[in-house]
Amino acid sequence: MNNTRFLGFRLLGALGALSLVPVSAQIVELRATINAQQETTASASPATGTAVMLYDVATNKFDLTVTIENFANPITNSHIHEGAVGVAGGVVTGLGAEAVYQRSGNTVTATFAGVTHGGSPATLLSGGAYYNVHSATYPGGEVRGQLLPQPVKLVAVLDGAHESTPNTSTAVGAALITFQPDTKKITTRINVYRFTNPLTNSHYHEADPGTAGGVVHGLGGASVYTRTGDSYGAVFADQTYGGDTVKLLAGGAYLNVHSDVYPGGEIRGQVQVSNRTTESRLVNVSNRGWVGTGDQVLITGFVIEGGEPLRVLVTARGQSLAAAGVTGVLADPMVSLHDAQSRQLLTNDKFTETFGAGELPAIGYGPSNLDEAALLVILPPGAYTAITSGVGGTTGIAISEAYEVQP
Template identity: 35%
Template sequence: MQKFAFTHKLFASAGLLGILMAGTSCEKDSDTNMPMADVVNFNNVQLSSQQEVPENSSNATGSYSIQYDKNSNQLAYTINYTGTTPTAMHFHKGEVGVAGGVEFEVAGPYTSGMKGTVKLTEAQEADLLASKLYLNMHSANFAAGELRGQAVTEDKVVLSNVKLSGKQEVPGNNSTATGTFNGIYDKTTKKIDYSIALNGLTASAMHLHKAAAGVNGDVVMEIMGLKGTTAAFTSAQETDLLSGNLYLNVHSAAQPGGEIRGQVVTDQKVVFASRLSGENEVAPTGSQATGNIYAVYDKSNKKLSYNIAYTGINPTAMHFHKGAAGTNGGVEMEVVGPYSSGMTGSVTLNATQEADLLKGLWYLNVHSAAFAGGEIRAQLVK
């Protein structure tokens, strides 16, 4: 009996020791192997002048990535840029389209590819995970901020500073009203959280329509109010949105078909809408012919897609020229025929041409037999 009791106690002690050791081992694992759900990655967040409030004319570019550890509240970043010399960098609190106060500094020295870490407060963590923080890169030329990028995860798409104007309507109108659309599209919920600012008109209705720049399209969904969340997009509607084939149309009592309009695109695309007229030629031609050019430039592939409409002219040639408004310049690229009103096409630019286009130094010149040097012209401006 005593031998049995001793053996029983020995096995019990060994079992208890095993349990304690297993418990210690599990606790260590939890400390050293952080669950992936506790790490949030913000990969390849784009920096652009278009996201600044207000937008500026810089052609510098950049991107950054963040790995945020929710256990330690540590944010690790890598920042890349080109075309600028930063004098300061900060993370600010503010939604897309809103300029906000500084939350914390990104310490120098500043070089492209720089890395660093910072520890967030609980409030800052909440703002980061709600897409309410942005990186602002300052420079001597743009002291308030040259490049900005909203910190969003890969399942979200920033739609920043979408400009609304009468010249983007088809046909374009002379309304002096303006507007801006800002939002974030969530690929998980398939909804846009948005805000809209309008100046010079009272909206009677607002809709998202399906069509490329320069084309009228059917209504996709109604937009209810100046700030809110859209209805969920279908997969097809999401594809149209992300390819730049949706536009916001703002209706009014004066212009029930639409007073101002804006193509809803990311900051990788730049929208141009300009009026063709003889008054824009140098010297003015006095021609009664008119027209419009609608164009979207895609920075990712350097392609300029255009839609050209006109009346009162039989073009013999069309070219994109380099020159500021009020000056004549050399041909940069031919617009290939055959020519007809509503014609579409695209051209691919080199780096120098891209820089000139984004500086407002390109114009479309439409030639005719009566005006071989150019009858009507339009400066490509944002």
């Protein structure tokens, strides 16, 4: 029996609080809790509120939503100021007075769209700006909220065609990155496939697409990766990013993996802010059938759509099915992952030896039997097939599954 199913992992555009964000946007979210206690000049105002800013690093424009309750005084002005927590700073962007707000009793709200930021992008992204609302009673500011950047998800898809000097390498790679702008802490998850040449180094560089730039943050050579055949995987956790925050978030940085054959870089991918929705979303395909010998394998197909990579868990289970009353199970399954050109990327027959095996318990969807198989990988967009077979010609009933999992 030869069963095939196809799963589409669909990527949705990121829906912001104010508008639909275009795919090319480089959006960073900042949030503020608004109250009188943050003012540097004493204020006894009972008003409190929240603000959410969506800042497009590439265009230096922002959308801002504000809600403030218990604000009885007429608003005489409101601004974005530059200043650290507890420090008064100058106005960099004017927003306006009572007329630009909507009032219902003592609750005021406002939506500002497409506002050009008048201050320093680097200062804003480092948490050095605040929202301030003024009244006649408190002309220096009645309530204030520090604008704090939220963690940013970034992605990169790597290949030889994107090198500043394009090459014919068949190697590909994908990375999922989390960056905290105000602390510059960065975590990079990366997988590289079909990398047949010795991997000599990997870095973040700064330059626009199509041009070469200098190294700003090193990751390392083959010794810092886990290698399986011609594939490599690594997690570089909680590092301090050595480059420029604005350039990283505006698409002006790239990941580069070097080899001895291509010392200037074998595969490269421009780093972009992810436009996927941040809500947790797990998609699954499950395919159960008989695994025999020869071409009697179990085939599960799935497609990663859109322009961003995804992290996927692919499993092949046999013996754990016995607990559900299934008889004649496959004693020792093996899973191999192939791309759209039928080229093998990875194979595994013991899940404890796969990339990221230590994370499987937290994910909660991995195999439970030591002789079952799993692949936890970051994949570029495209079509893939997972082939389940039996180690040493073993046969029986198996189940093949593929999940999208959050980094």
